[in-house]
Amino acid sequence: MNMDSLDRPKRKKFWHTFTYAIEGIVTALKHERNMRFHAISAVIVIAFGLFFSITKIEWLFILVSIGGMFSLELLNTAIERVVDLVTNEYKPLAKQAKDIAAGAVFIFAIITLVIGIVIFLPYVLELFL
Numbered sequence: 643m644n645m646d647s648l649d650r651p652k653r654k655k656f657w658h659t660f661t662y663a664i665e666g667i668v669t670a671l672k673h674e675r676n677m678r679f680h681a682i683s684a685v686i687v688i689a690f691g692l693f694f695s696i697t698k699i700e701w702l703f704i705l706v707s708i709g710g711m712f713s714l715e716l717l718n719t720a721i722e723r724v725v726d727l728v729t730n731e732y733k734p735l736a737k738q739a740k741d742i743a744a745g746a747v748f749i750f751a752i753i754t755l756v757i758g759i760v761i762f763l764p765y766v767l768e769l770f771l
C-alpha cells in the first residue's frame with residue numbers, strides 16, 4: 643500500500659489549518675489598531691535589541707513577550723468577534739466577556755513593559771552615564 647497516498651489528506655489538512663491561521667493574523671492586522679501598535683512596538687524593540695547587542699537570554703525574554711502579546715491580542719480579537727456575532731444589544735455577559743479578555747491582554751502588557759524596562763534600562767543608562 644502506498645503510504646504517501648494515506649498521508650496526503652492529513653498533510654493537506656495541516657497546510658489548510660496553517661493558511662487559515664495566517665489569514666486570521668492578516669485579518670487582525672488589517673482591522674485591529676492594537677495589532678498594528680504591537681507590530682510597530684515589536685519592530686522598535688527588535689531594533690533596540692540589535693542596537694544594544696542584548697544577550698541570548700534577554701532575546702528569549704523579548705521573544706516570549708512579543709509572541710505572547712500577539713497571541714493574546716489575537717485571542718482577545720477573536721472573543722470580541724464572537725461576542726459581536728452573538729449580540730449587538732447591551733448584555734452584561736457580553737461586557738464581562740470582552741472586559742475579561744481585555745484584562746488578560748492588559749496583565750501581559752504590564753509584564754512585557756516591566757521586562758522591557760529591566761532589560762533596556764541598564765543599557766540606556768550605560769549609554770548616557
Ligand SMILES: Nc1ncnc2c1ncn2[C@@H]1O[C@H](COP(=O)(O)OP(=O)(O)OP(=O)(O)O)[C@@H](O)[C@H]1O
Pocket residue numbers: 722729730731732733734736737738740741744
Ligand atoms: N454587546 C455588549 N454588551 C455590553 N457591553 C458591551 C458590548 N459590546 C461591547 N461592550 C463593552 O463596551 C466597551 C467598549 O467595547 P468595544 O467592543 O466597543 O470596544 P473595545 O473593547 O475597546 O474593542 P475594540 O476597540 O478593539 O473594538 C467595553 O467595556 C465592552 O466590554
